[in-house]
Amino acid sequence: QVQLVESGGGSVQGGGSLRLSCVAAGYDYNHNCMGWFRQAPGKEREDIGAVYTGGPITYYAEYARGRFAISRDNVKNTVYLFMYDLKPEDTAMYYCAADSGPGGGECYTNWPRNYWGQGTQVTVSA
Numbered sequence: 475q476v477q478l479v480e481s482g483g484g485s486v487q488g489g490g491s492l493r494l495s496c497v498a499a500g501y502d503y504n505h506n507c508m509g510w511f512r513q514a515p516g517k518e519r520e521d522i523g524a525v526y527t528g529g530p531i532t533y534y535a536e537y538a539r540g541r542f543a544i545s546r547d548n549v550k551n552t553v554y555l556f557m558y559d560l561k562p563e564d565t566a567m568y569y570c571a572a573d574s575g576p577g578g579g580e581c582y583t584n585w586p587r588n589y590w591g592q593g594t595q596v597t598v599s600a
Contacts, residue, residue: 476501476589478570483594494555496570505576507585508553512566526579533582560598567593
């Protein structure tokens with residue numbers, strides 16, 4: 475059974491940083507898209523970006539470039555989301571997702587989100 479487990483959320487003051495982790499279990503991690511999303515109360519889910527676990531391909535939504543960075547550790551089956559200079563508007567539930575793979579690295583806007591984690595809350599105070 476595939477499981478994605480996020481961690482690392484919490485409360486932080488504006489300007490601070492956080493690192494979120496998403497560990498994949500029961501899953502062939504090596505040729506997949508894994509990405510990060512967020513959803514604030516009353517708002518639609520936003521795509522943050524994604525990484526291809528089989529090579530050096532990373533995609534970011536336009537608004538996420540510069541303050542967000544995604545990386546992977548294939549040994550640990552883990553994808554990270556680094557967030558810098560956090561703002562109150564970054565307050566949201568953050569989720570990771572993965573496709574069922576294997577794929578060729580087309581981890582841009584329309585890859586299939588077959589699996590989801592339970593989310594981790596990030597709250598940024600002014």
